[in-house]
Amino acid sequence: MKEYISSRYNNSFFSVVGALLKGMQLTLQHFFRANKRREPTYVSDPNYFKQPEGLVTLTYPYESLPVPEVGRYRLHNEIDDCIVCDLCAKICPVNCIEIESIKATEDIGITSDGTKKRLHAAVFNIDLAKCCYCGLCTTVCPTDCLTMTKVYDFPETDIKNMIYHFTDLSPEQAQEKRQKYEQQQAEITEAKAAALRAKQEATRDKGNI
Amino acid sequence: MLALILCIVFLLLLVIVTAYAERKVAAFIQDRVGPTETGPHGILQSVMDVVKLLQKEDIIPSAADKRLFALAPIVMFAAVLAGFAVIPITPSAIASGAYLGVFYLLAIISLDVIGLLMAGWGSNNKYAVLGAMRSVGQIVSYEIPAGLAVLSVVMICQSLDLQEISFQQGILMNQFAGLENEVNYLFGLKALDLDVTHVGGITTWNIVRMPFLFIAFIIYFISSLAECNRAPFDIPEAESELVAGFHVEYSGFRFAALFLAEYSMMVLVSLVAVVLFLGSWNTPLPNIGSVQLATWTTGTPGALTGHLWGAFWLLAKTVLLLYTQIWIRWTYPRLRVDQLMHLCWKVFTPIMLVLVLLAGLWRLWMI
Numbered sequence: 001m002k003e004y005i006s007s008r009y010n011n012s013f014f015s016v017v018g019a020l021l022k023g024m025q026l027t028l029q030h031f032f033r034a035n036k037r038r039e040p041t042y043v044s045d046p047n048y049f050k051q052p053e054g055l056v057t058l059t060y061p062y063e064s065l066p067v068p069e070v071g072r073y074r075l076h077n078e079i080d081d082c083i084v085c086d087l088c089a090k091i092c093p094v095n096c097i098e099i100e101s102i103k104a105t106e107d108i109g110i111t112s113d114g115t116k117k118r119l120h121a122a123v124f125n126i127d128l129a130k131c132c133y134c135g136l137c138t139t140v141c142p143t144d145c146l147t148m149t150k151v152y153d154f155p156e157t158d159i160k161n162m163i164y165h166f167t168d169l170s171p172e173q174a175q176e177k178r179q180k181y182e183q184q185q186a187e188i189t190e191a192k193a194a195a196l197r198a199k200q201e202a203t204r205d206k207g208n209i
Numbered sequence: 210m211l212a213l214i215l216c217i218v219f220l221l222l223l224v225i226v227t228a229y230a231e232r233k234v235a236a237f238i239q240d241r242v243g244p245t246e247t248g249p250h251g252i253l254q255s256v257m258d259v260v261k262l263l264q265k266e267d268i269i270p271s272a273a274d275k276r277l278f279a280l281a282p283i284v285m286f287a288a289v290l291a292g293f294a295v296i297p298i299t300p301s302a303i304a305s306g307a308y309l310g311v312f313y314l315l316a317i318i319s320l321d322v323i324g325l326l327m328a329g330w331g332s333n334n335k336y337a338v339l340g341a342m343r344s345v346g347q348i349v350s351y352e353i354p355a356g357l358a359v360l361s362v363v364m365i366c367q368s369l370d371l372q373e374i375s376f377q378q379g380i381l382m383n384q385f386a387g388l389e390n391e392v393n394y395l396f397g398l399k400a401l402d403l404d405v406t407h408v409g410g411i412t413t414w415n416i417v418r419m420p421f422l423f424i425a426f427i428i429y430f431i432s433s434l435a436e437c438n439r440a441p442f443d444i445p446e447a448e449s450e451l452v453a454g455f456h457v458e459y460s461g462f463r464f465a466a467l468f469l470a471e472y473s474m475m476v477l478v479s480l481v482a483v484v485l486f487l488g489s490w491n492t493p494l495p496n497i498g499s500v501q502l503a504t505w506t507t508g509t510p511g512a513l514t515g516h517l518w519g520a521f522w523l524l525a526k527t528v529l530l531l532y533t534q535i536w537i538r539w540t541y542p543r544l545r546v547d548q549l550m551h552l553c554w555k556v557f558t559p560i561m562l563v564l565v566l567l568a569g570l571w572r573l574w575m576i
Contacts, residue, residue, distance in 0.1 A: 020541070055242050059245060
């Protein structure tokens, strides 16, 4: 062991002292370069991968590395474009999307890409505390209303606030829509029943004649 | 009494600044930014740390030797603080002008060991005992090269009075009672016949009066690192193996006192190094012909200018040494116990013995 070390390293007094001084010089250089520091540049910047001299820490809440516009972090649902098809909730591997739909009783318009909307979203919740940021929901979305945004810093003190509510209906409005739908269903059922009755009566009358 | 209060306040300030500098320098050396949040550039960080420590619960482990445990930080800090009594601050300000100042200082620095051992043993914790044992072994060993380095200075200066040693290293030498007719020759050699008594500055510092004292200074400085348990000789505290060594069980105010003692020790050994080797409160600038740099930067002893210049030069040199201590800490890895003892007994002690002999010879050439 000893022979190995002495054959590889020059252990003479002056070389050891020289090595010690070299170490001191190195740390001193770093100390004096502390007035320079890394800039929060974008990844396309030519200096991005050339570690400049000086401090490398970014004081995060005050400055941070820019994230691309197409960053895939927090989910966002543009509810006006959403047709409440439930595909995202079905594909989600961690079941973080909860959707409850109500069939619309009247015409509720079309999405920006021309798809007709037929469902109200009574509940459209995404629990971002559960989300694993796989992005599957955004790929299956037929109207591209569910997207990932570049926002990645959204901590909450209460975990309940990590559930994002995207619906544009208040619970009362949802209840109203539900009632309307049920009423319409009831009317339709009644109308159907009435029609059936009328038909049966007509046949009976014919038979009697 | 006033001197004591001044000394404690000054020491607290210096320790707080050093603790802040330690974190900032460490950060800069490692390309980090260090504390930034408390105050501009984080300058209040150390103050906040002290405030935090003072608010903490005073925990004494139930299995600890309570009296030893409680007494240890006080013993350590009192010992270090007592050392400051004989340090000359300016040509006319010294808390206690003891004739045996150097002797007293060496005794005080050794007393620190007792506090360490009390803390380690009193904690009733295996890491603390191991740390204290290592610390005692280290400090007692390194006292020998450090003591010999101090001895060589004492032989050159022929005095144990730190104020007299200070006066000898500058242009004010002949104003000290008993040194009126002394002459400083360049490199201390009378044969060279170059009278530098009134040139002063760096030419009359002890490391130049006897050039081999520079080696003694280096050895004293390294030994002093070992004596105040600083890296690369921090095996008593060795975070990676002993958690924190002798102070592992301490918290709150007692920990603050230990911390204070440790940093005061750093300041004390740096001050002693400056007084003994680097010209004490004397200016480093020499008088060159009509450019009386030394005279201009010395002031009138006894007057305000004398006090200010003296304190400034002493502190400037001390701060430089403190910076070097921090710088070394963040450069070198920790030594192993056997390497530590090897360095002390097989390298420093023989070199210092030769240097003491040389210092004796030099003294003969000086007169």
